[in-house]
Amino acid sequence: MQNYQDVYGDKWQEINKCFACGRNNPIGLKLDIKHKDDICYTTFTPKTEHSGWLNVMHGGLLSTIMDEVMAHWLWGRGIPAMTVEMTTRYLKPVPIGEPIVVTARLQLDRGRMATLEADVTLADGTQVARAVAKYIKTERGLQIESGRSVTDTEAEPEE
Numbered sequence: 001m002q003n004y005q006d007v008y009g010d011k012w013q014e015i016n017k018c019f020a021c022g023r024n025n026p027i028g029l030k031l032d033i034k035h036k037d038d039i040c041y042t043t044f045t046p047k048t049e050h051s052g053w054l055n056v057m058h059g060g061l062l063s064t065i066m067d068e069v070m071a072h073w074l075w076g077r078g079i080p081a082m083t084v085e086m087t088t089r090y091l092k093p094v095p096i097g098e099p100i101v102v103t104a105r106l107q108l109d110r111g112r113m114a115t116l117e118a119d120v121t122l123a124d125g126t127q128v129a130r131a132v133a134k135y136i137k138t139e140r141g142l143q144i145e146s147g148r149s150v151t152d153t154e155a156e157p158e159e
Ligand SMILES: CCCCCCCCCCCC(=O)SCCNC(=O)CCNC(=O)[C@H](O)C(C)(C)COP(=O)(O)OP(=O)(O)OC[C@H]1O[C@@H](n2cnc3c(N)ncnc32)[C@H](O)[C@@H]1OP(=O)(O)O
Pocket: 003, 004, 005, 067, 068, 071, 072, 075, 076, 081, 082, 083, 084, 085, 112, 113, 134, 136, 142, 149
């Protein structure tokens, strides 16, 4: 199965505008997501501009990072997939300025659907959030072209 890296090769990071992992998105988080054994993980230190409540990291942003790491678990194993459902549990506030580790692993892989779980811990190991999400496998993910959603098996890369 082909994914974007197979198609775009070295140009991938130039083209990838993902808010979470794109190196070429000026307002993105530029996450560096790593794979190890049966997990996928990243680290992130929230800054003031990532706040929700005073001195607390925004919960939606935390969910974004968990979603991204879970999605990479699949994509990194050659399984392009899109998020269709996600449930997040916020256990403790994440303080601005404190590094977090976000880890994802596979829960269930059945047919077109994969269920993944993620958790977020502080440097001292305290678990501050967790999530479970469902992903539908797609040929190479989806692209929105001209305001229309298409499977990109129909669309060729421009360069
Ligand atoms: C290294 C490179 C890095 C690259 C890394 C890239 C990272 C990715 C980015 C992070 C992830 C994202 O943000 S993804 C962006 C947010 N997500 C999206 O935009 C997805 C929007 N959704 C869709 O476009 C659509 O739902 C699709 C295309 C995914 C699926 O549509 P479809 O093909 O028509 O499929 P559909 O019939 O609806 O569903 C197929 C089957 O799944 C079931 N199903 C559907 N949803 C659910 C659900 N939530 N829970 C249970 N079951 C479900 C249906 O009942 C059906 O069962 P049955 O009838 O077959 O039994």
